[in-house]
Amino acid sequence: MTSFGDLLGPQPVLLPENTDAEDALLDNKDPVQVAAAHPTASIAWAYLAEGALDRGKNEVNVDTLAGYAFARTGYHRGLDLLRRNGWKGFGPVPWSHEPNRGFLRSVGALARAARTIGETDEYARCLDLLEDCDPRAAAELGLD
Template sequence: MTRMGDLLGPEPTLLPGDIAAEDALDAGENPTAVAAAHPSASVAWAALAEEALNDGRTITAYAYARTGYHRGLDQLRRNGWKGFGPVPYAHEHNRGFLRCVAVLARAAESIGETDEFQRCLDLLDDCDPAARAQLGLS
């Protein structure tokens, strides 16, 4: 994996993922049950947040996304991230965290929380300039 344009910056952070949670979601298990069984898995919170947002439950989506975002920050820090540097979308296990940030952005925009919306967009851009497009945000 390349440094994404900054030769002097830190190496990309590649999360190990939560294989059990990912497998459970891939098998069609209920995201609520997966999040309860694997509360540190951002991917489970991302699934819950996306489902809630799609159902029009914006505040619930915001809460799920915020939980997954914080769980993802914990994972990133445990894996050497210092609060900056690449977190590539191309690495599948990073996607749970990035999906949470994207849902948080959408929910924040929906309730008029423009500062949080912009912070989320900035974070996505800092993590991976291609992430927004991959996540359907322009």
């Protein structure tokens, strides 16, 4: 049985740790430098996106658009890693597994940015993706 109770569904994807990037961010290293050193680490892009969106203050401005771009990069880097780890475009990506959070946080940041710039279809798509990955992810990201 999968972690979300679907007997026939795919097993949850548990991404591998990226300890170098994760440790650098936990040590308060500049996320710009972490993303440059570890461009495949969704967590670094999520940090950059969240910081830019916080500076953007839910207004349409350069920070919000930068947050959108950072979030989209983290999202795509996460999709690449998910696919390399057996994800077929659907199925559980549990929030409880820390290495999955870079991808999930990037999707959440993309949702925030899309909502701010009025891209309602993208906002809804991101919320649907979070729900499909882990029903608790949107709430954990403050998107409920």
